[in-house]
Structures are given as structure tokens and as C-alpha cells.
Amino acid sequence: MKYVKLLRNGQPVWGVLQDGMVRTLSKPPFEALCYDGESLPLEKCSLLAPCEASKLVCVGKNYYDHIAEMRSMLDASHNPDRPTLFLKAPNALNGHEGNVHAPDFVGRLDYEGELAVVMKRCAKDVSADDALDYVLGYTCLNDITARDIQKEDGQWARGKNMDGFAPLGPLVTDEVDPDHLSITTRLNGRVVQQSSTELLITNVRKIIAFITASMTLEPGDVIATGTPAGVGAMLPGDTVEVEISGIGVLRSHIV
Known part of the structure; x- marks a missing residue:
């Protein structure tokens, strides 16, 4: 569907x-x-964003190439022995063809294309083997980040949670295999990220098991599975597209 x-x-x-x-x-x-x-x-x-999210649970370091680029860009990122989680709030949600506007004090606004999971059932202490039974489907997400704010604050809450910083869509589908999807991000038509969910450090099943060992996921909640290498800055007037095979293209306009 x-x-x-x-x-x-x-x-x-x-x-x-x-x-x-x-x-x-x-x-x-x-x-x-x-x-x-x-x-x-x-x-x-x-x-609109195809979810009913009380929260967006995001994996921050889930591709080795992105960990390496972040180490060179701004922090001492390391290869994690478990998923690194952070939250986005519902105020960050944005839909397909939505406008994204950063406050004037933001100096650098980055795109991060990734696969997102939308839950259909209340999930707590779910095993990896049963995890996909709790999933409504999969969609595209742009984990927009005020990179300079993230660095200045020393944690991720403010830089990740500004209004409209989580474009999601255009649709949710259960007709794809989350372990074998290509992810492409384009900035003004130029490919800037190109990867596959086959390269995820922790796959979708294991992510769901890891999250639900600590917190309950509600129907309509969203899991963002992490971004590959190639993140970069956006400016007003730019158009960003996140395309995932079998799902479609999520388009956002920076204003």
C-alpha cells in the first residue's frame, strides 16, 4: 500500500x-x-508529512562514511558500538514541496537525506525478528540541521529542532525492502549524496529493537535511520530533493 x-x-x-x-x-x-x-x-x-508523530527518533551516526566526514568537519566522531540517538519534535515536521526558513542567527544550514520509518503499532521491547510487523511503511526525510548552532551548543537539540526542519514524504509505502534501497540527495539538481541502506551500520530491524528497549514508540511515530556522507550547506533560493528507490522524491525549498 x-x-x-x-x-x-x-x-x-x-x-x-x-x-x-x-x-x-x-x-x-x-x-x-x-x-x-x-x-x-x-x-x-x-x-502533509505522512505521520502522526509524537516524536521523531533519529539515528545520528549510522553510515561509516558520514562518521568520517563529520570527524573532519567539526567533531571527534567515532565509530559507535551502538546507535547514537537524538530526538526531533513535531514542530520540525514539514511536508513535500514545503518551505524551509532558518532564523537569521543561523550561519550554516545543512541537508541530510535519509530513509524514515513510520510506525503503525505501539511498540515496546520489540525483537529484531518481529520489528517490521510494527511498521506502517517507509518514506523520505531531510534531517535539516543548523550546523553552526549544533557545534556552538555542543549538543543537537536546538540545531535539529527549529520549525520545519524535518521535511517528510511525499508518501509512506510498505512495498519496499528497507535493507535494499538507494538514497540520492540533489541540491539544485546536482547529486550531493548517493548511497544505499545496504550500508547502514545498524539496519531497520535492529534500530527498532534498540529504541523500543528504552522507549515506547506510538502509532505514527517516526524513526530517521541516519544520513550517508555528502552533507552540505543550503542557501535561500535552493531546492533540495531526497529520492529513495520505490518511494519517490521529497522536495523542499529554502527561503
């Missing part, structure tokens, strides 16, 4: 995408699909 979340008559609704048409739902698709009898073409939809 392919799911989208859209704005209809000023209200957010979920829908199922089939052959370019969105069949809308009367409630989120976590327990069952309850169609409301309406549909509309995808091109007529104003897409």
Missing part, C-alpha cells in the same frame, strides 16, 4: 494512493482502512 496525508477543507486526512488517485480515509490507517467514499487526483493534493 501507498499512503499519503493531505489537507482537505483545512483539515488533515489520510488517503490511499492507487493509480494516481487518492482514496481518502475517515481515520489514520494504523488499525484498519476505513474509506470515506471520496477520492481526488494526487496532483490536486496539498501533501
